[in-house]
Structures are given as C-alpha cells and as structure tokens.
Amino acid sequence: MxxxxxxxxxxxxxxxxxxxxxxxxxxxxxxTPTIAVDAAPDAANPACAPVMLALPDVLAGDLDKARTAAQATAAWGTGGAAVTLRCGVTPPGPSPDCQQVESNAGTVDWIVEAGDDGTWRFTTFGRDPAIEVIAPPAVTENHSTSFIADLAPAITKIPQSTPCT
CATH class of the missing domain: 1.20.5 (Single alpha-helices involved in coiled-coils or other helix-helix interfaces)
Structure with a gap:
C-alpha cells in the first residue's frame, strides 16, 4: 500500500x-497583439480556406505573421505597420490599373491602387472570391511592395477565370 x-x-x-x-x-x-482586420463580405466562401492555409509565415523578409480575429484575414507586422489581407472581397471589374505579377508559383493579376495617404491596395482580378491586400505607408517606407509576389502560392489556390486585358 x-x-x-x-x-x-x-x-x-x-x-x-x-x-x-x-x-x-x-x-x-x-x-501577442491581434491586428484588427474586418472580414470581407464573402469571407465564409470555402475557396478562402486553402488560401489562408498556404499564406507565408513571413512577408517582405522581416514581417512576421500576426494574429487577426476575423475569418479569412491575415496580417504581417505590428499595429499600424502591418500588411493586411482579406479573402472574400467583391471581385473588381476590368481596370486600366490591372497588372500581372509573375512568380515561381504562377501569375497573379492585381488591380493596384495608390491612396493619397500613401497606402497601397492590391485586389486580385479574375478570381472569385477576390483577395485584397493593404500595405500602409508605415510598411512601404521601409519595404518594396514586391512582397506581393510572395503571396502567389496562396492566391493561386483560387483559379483565375479572366486575365488582365
């Protein structure tokens, strides 16, 4: 006993x-801080799940992936110096601002918009659901926006139906 x-x-x-x-x-x-990112209107679209799982842990060489609290969102960096991504935004129509970005993972067409405040907005073109990536000036003052090509392995999980024209 x-x-x-x-x-x-x-x-x-x-x-x-x-x-x-x-x-x-x-x-x-x-x-660990949580980056506030609003969910996109079609965030519950099942096509977003493979994209979210394939996103890189580090973006632009030194921006670590951060926590977000909304479905189908991601962020890299901290606070106001974070790149944010939302899957499930409304697919945009044709635009003269459409640019093809090639990478080892394939080509992704983006509608590229520069805001008056220095914010860059990238929205996938020809993919449904669409994906939006926002890079604030706090990121772009120290990083090139060429990091957008690093997202191609994830973005190409959604098939492209229409290329830039």
Whole structure:
C-alpha cells in the first residue's frame, strides 16, 4: 500500500508542472497583439480556406505573421505597420490599373491602387472570391511592395477565370 501512495505522489509531482505549463500557454498567447482586420463580405466562401492555409509565415523578409480575429484575414507586422489581407472581397471589374505579377508559383493579376495617404491596395482580378491586400505607408517606407509576389502560392489556390486585358 505504501508503494502505491509513493508512486501516485511521484506522478502528481511530475504532472503538476506540466499542467501549469498548459495553463500558461493560453495566457502567453494572449500577450501577442491581434491586428484588427474586418472580414470581407464573402469571407465564409470555402475557396478562402486553402488560401489562408498556404499564406507565408513571413512577408517582405522581416514581417512576421500576426494574429487577426476575423475569418479569412491575415496580417504581417505590428499595429499600424502591418500588411493586411482579406479573402472574400467583391471581385473588381476590368481596370486600366490591372497588372500581372509573375512568380515561381504562377501569375497573379492585381488591380493596384495608390491612396493619397500613401497606402497601397492590391485586389486580385479574375478570381472569385477576390483577395485584397493593404500595405500602409508605415510598411512601404521601409519595404518594396514586391512582397506581393510572395503571396502567389496562396492566391493561386483560387483559379483565375479572366486575365488582365
């Protein structure tokens, strides 16, 4: 009988630190900032899921993927210096601002818009649902927007129906 209690005591002593660690992990994750990104109107589209799973962990060489709280969204960077992505935006019509961006993963057509405030907006063209990427001035002052090509392996998970014309 004494042997049984001793064994149980050792198990409890070993299990207690592991249980504390399990309790601490969610608390530590809560310290990671969450980037506010609104979900797109068609964020629940099943075609967004493979895109979200294929997104890179790092963008532009040094922007780490951050947490977001909305479905079919992603962000890289911190606070006001974050590139954000939303899957499920309304597909845009033809535009003279359509540009083809080639990468090893294939070609992605983007409608590229520069805002008066220095913000760059990239919206996929010819894919449904469409994907929108926003790069604020806090990112573009230190990074080229060529990082958009790094998203091609994920973006091409949605087939293209119409190319830029």
């Amino acid at each position: 004494a042997r049984g209690r001793g064994y149980r005591g050792r198990v409890l002593r070993r299990a207690l630190p592991a249980s504390l660690l399990v309790a601490l992990v969610p608390a530590l994750a809560a310290c």
